Amino acid sequence: MASDQDQFRLVSPAINQEGKLPRKYTDEGQGAKRKLSPPLEWYNVPEGTRSLALVVEDVDAPDPSGPIVPWTCWVAINIPPTLKGLPEGFSGKEEEVGGDYASIKEGNNDHKVPGWRGPKLPSHGHRFLFRLFALDDELNVGNKVCGLLIVEMD
Numbered sequence: 001m002a003s004d005q006d007q008f009r010l011v012s013p014a015i016n017q018e019g020k021l022p023r024k025y026t027d028e029g030q031g032a033k034r035k036l037s038p039p040l041e042w043y044n045v046p047e048g049t050r051s052l053a054l055v056v057e058d059v060d061a062p063d064p065s066g067p068i069v070p071w072t073c074w075v076a077i078n079i080p081p082t083l084k085g086l087p088e089g090f091s092g093k094e095e096e097v098g099g100d101y102a103s104i105k106e107g108n109n110d111h112k113v114p115g116w117r118g119p120k121l122p123s124h125g126h127r128f129l130f131r132l133f134a135l136d137d138e139l140n141v142g143n144k145v146c147g148l149l150i151v152e153m154d
Helices: 099-103
Strands: 009-011 040-043 051-058 071-079 105-107 128-135
Touching (some): 040 128
Antiparallel strands (some): 071 105
C-alpha cells in the first residue's frame, strides 16, 4: 500500500494547520492583498496524465433562497501535468506568466466571471474544498470555459 507521501495530493503552503484561508485570499483583504488566488502545489501526478483540472468550492456557502450549496470559487483546466503548482496571485495572469502556464484556461466561477474570486464570508468557519483532477486528455472547450462537469469514476 502506498504511503501518503506517494499519493497524488494537492496542498497550499498558505493554508495553516487548522485549514484556515488567510484574509488576503478573500474579498475581505486589504488593497492589493485582496482576492489573490492562493499558491497551490501538487505531488505524484499519475502516469499517463495529459492535463489537470482544478475546482475550488466553498462548501458552506449559504443561498438566501435555499439550502447550503457549494459555491464555485475557481475553475482552471488544461493545466500541464509538468507543472508542480500555481503561484500566489496566478489567476488572471496565465498569458503574462507565459511558458507552460499560458495553456491554462480559467472558467467562470459562481460570480459569473473567470478566475479566482475570493469569497466574501458572511460568517466565519467556512470550509473550502480544493480538488485537482488528473485527466487522460486535454479538454477542448473553445475560448470560454463556462462551467465544468466532472464525473468521478471508481
